[in-house]
Amino acid sequence: MMDPRTSAQDVMRCDLCETAIVQMHCDTCFVNLCKACVGEHISTDECEDHKVVKFQSKKSTPLYPGCTSHDKERCEMYCDQCHIPVCITCVASDQHLGHKILKIMQVLEEMKEKITKEKNELNETIYPAYQDIVSDVQNRISQLEKKYGDLLTVITKHGEDWHREIDKLVQKLKSEVEEMKTTQLHTLQKHLDEVNKKISDINDEINSMDVALDSNDMSKVFSRMPNVDEYKILPQKILPCLPKFTPGRIQGEELCKLFGTLSSISVRSEEHGYSIKKTQKSPEAASSPVIKQLLDEPHIVTTIHTGYENLYNVACLSDEEIWTCGNNSTIKLFSINQGSLLKSVRTKSGNWPTDLAVTNSGDLVYTDYRDRTVNIVENEEIQTVIRLQNWKPRGVCSTSSGDLLVTMISDDHKQSKVVHYSGSTETQTIQFDDQGQPLYSSVYYIKYISENRNLDICVADCGVKAVVVVNQAGKLRFRYTGHTPTPKNKPFNPQGITTDSQSHILTADKNNDCVHIIDQDGQFLRYIDCRLRSPWGLLLDTNDNLFISQHRNKIVKKIKYQQ
Structure with a gap:
């Protein structure tokens, strides 16, 4: 038989006799008692005011704090001005005269x-x-x-x-x-x-x-x-x-320069890099993404004037800052709230950047069509991470895993494909459907690209007037070719493309001065108009605010389209 004093599996025993089953509890002394030991306990001099209750009702009797000014007095009141518990004697004294006295239970x-x-x-x-x-x-x-x-x-x-x-x-x-x-x-x-x-x-x-x-x-x-x-x-x-034979002098520093050098490292910290997300109170809402409804009337929050003659794409550095590119070699960083220019970066080759994106770590990436390169800007230093042969890069996006997706066209303009890169290593090529037919047009125009939350790869192919969506394995899921009627009854002409937290796909229709919203399966949901003029590039911040670059009038518009 197990020892009742040492077995953790046995029922609770009286703290005094250590044998009888607990039936009572002293809320004053926090002692478990059997009925036979109650009298012995309350006769002790340790406390004058024992509160013995049934064990099931323990902690039901309030344990008032002792007064620091008057021995053996219990504080049943509270001075709201001094922010301390007080006893009846304290209240009667001049010390708290005129103070607001509350019941301590309140x-x-x-x-x-x-x-x-x-x-x-x-x-x-x-x-x-x-x-x-x-x-x-x-x-x-x-x-x-x-x-x-x-x-x-x-x-x-x-x-x-x-x-x-x-x-x-x-x-x-x-x-x-x-x-x-x-x-x-x-x-x-x-x-x-x-x-x-x-x-x-x-x-x-x-x-x-x-x-x-x-x-x-x-x-x-x-x-x-x-x-x-x-x-x-x-x-x-x-x-x-x-x-x-005259050997060339091998000098460490010169040899290192010839072979290649490493840039310095840094660890950048952002004071407001993380934010606390508001969650629903219900368990179901806490375990699934917040469902957002589309607004019947999207509205403009702010506009940013960029100064480009022709504005192309935008990329979000944070909820307060965006990168922009246009028809010159300068990539500009703007404050969203102030609309002011914060920084400028000139491309390594001096060519126009074709497209740009921001990595998960906050580094700027841009493609250089003429130089056949994909470049990354880290700590204001530009490094070429991908250099192509016989192909030219066009659109680029950063994936949820930190990799890059790049659209490209062959030098002879006869082929087009999407390539998945991990660092500078090519890991996947997406070019043909199951019947061996090209997935994408081979026309010169840029093909913007975005990864959806379900890992689908979405390409705006203006060459065939369609949004082409494939799954993570590169299998064709659907082609979206527009919705009728359009605001201006012109042919669908997709340019920029992005996806939101609801897995909606948004694409800019330059011909019709609007943005199409479709679901992850290609079903049309609605248009965003907001007096747009030649919309081109699209991006979303972490709160699903939409930024639209307008090609001709140099303006980026921030638009709220979800509740």
């Missing part, structure tokens, strides 16, 4: 209500916000690991390229040495052959002289006159001059 209930509200706020908003921060930081750690891995891969590949070039150079020099050696050996061999020929001729002369000396025939002696002078002139000495 103050207690108000404080409990306040604590309950604060507890609910902690549970419903603040705690989830910190959980989101943990998730965000863990995601950034994961992305950082991946990006550093990509960086190491790039450096390793560059090193391998250098090794290949060095091997080629070494082989070329060795081949040149072999050619030089062959040339000089041939010269020396020819000289050796000539000397050996002379030696053979001298031997013949000596033999001929020996015959004349041994003969008694005077005619042979007189006919054989010595010709030694011919051989006294010795051949020239051939001294081959060996080539010299």
Whole structure:
């Protein structure tokens, strides 16, 4: 049998006798009692005012605080001016004369209500916000690991390229040495052959002289006159001059510059980078995204004048700042609320940026059609992350995973595709449907791109007057070709494209001066008009405020279209 004093599975026992089952509780002393021990407990001198209740009703008797000014007095009142509990004697004294005195139970209930509200706020908003921060930081750690891995891969590949070039150079020099050696050996061999020929001729002369000396025939002696002078002139000495190899000086800093350098790192902090999200009180609402209704009458919140002759696209840095690009090499950052210019960045090549986006970490990305590059701006330094051959980049967007999606067209304008990049590594190409037919037109015009919340890839293809949507695997889901009637009864001409928190797809219709809203399955919902003029680029901030760049009049409009 288990010891009732030590078993955690046994029923609760009296704190005094430690054997009988608990039936009563002293709310004053916080002691569990059996009925037999109640009398013994209340006879103790530890407390004069024992509040013994049934165990099920424990904590029902309020435990008033002791007065700090009067011994053995309990504070049943509260001074609202001094913000302290007071006893009856305190109230009767001059110390709180004229002060507002409340019943302490009233103050207690108000404080409990306040604590309950604060507890609910902690549970419903603040705690989830910190959980989101943990998730965000863990995601950034994961992305950082991946990006550093990509960086190491790039450096390793560059090193391998250098090794290949060095091997080629070494082989070329060795081949040149072999050619030089062959040339000089041939010269020396020819000289050796000539000397050996002379030696053979001298031997013949000596033999001929020996015959004349041994003969008694005077005619042979007189006919054989010595010709030694011919051989006294010795051949020239051939001294081959060996080539010299002068090694290039390997200096660490210069070699590092030639090979490539790393930019400095920084950790940027934003004081208001995180925000507490308002949640619904019901459990169902807390576990699912907030449902937003479309406004019957969208309205303009603010306008921003950019100064471009022709304004193209916009990208959201934060809920307070947006990047813009137009028909020159300068990308501008504007304050949304003030409408003021905060910063300008000039493209690396001096060309117009074709499209721009902002990564999950807040870095600016832009495509350079003429330079065939995709570039990232980090800490005001521009790095080329993708350089294409035989293709030219057009539209770009950053995915929820931190990767890039790039639309591009071939140099001969006969092919078009979407390429998924992780860092600078190509991970997926989307070009044809299941029947082998091109998904996208090959016309020159830019194809803007966006990733939906369900990971569908949405492309505004003005070449075929359609929004082309494929799933994450690159399989065609649908083509949206417009809705009739249109505001101006002109052909559908999609330009900019974006998606909101409800998985709606929004695309700018330049011909009809409006924005189409369709659901994630391609069903038309409604138009946004708001006196737009040639709308082009689109973006949404975290609160689903819509920003529209107007091509001709240099203005970005901020529009509220959801409740």
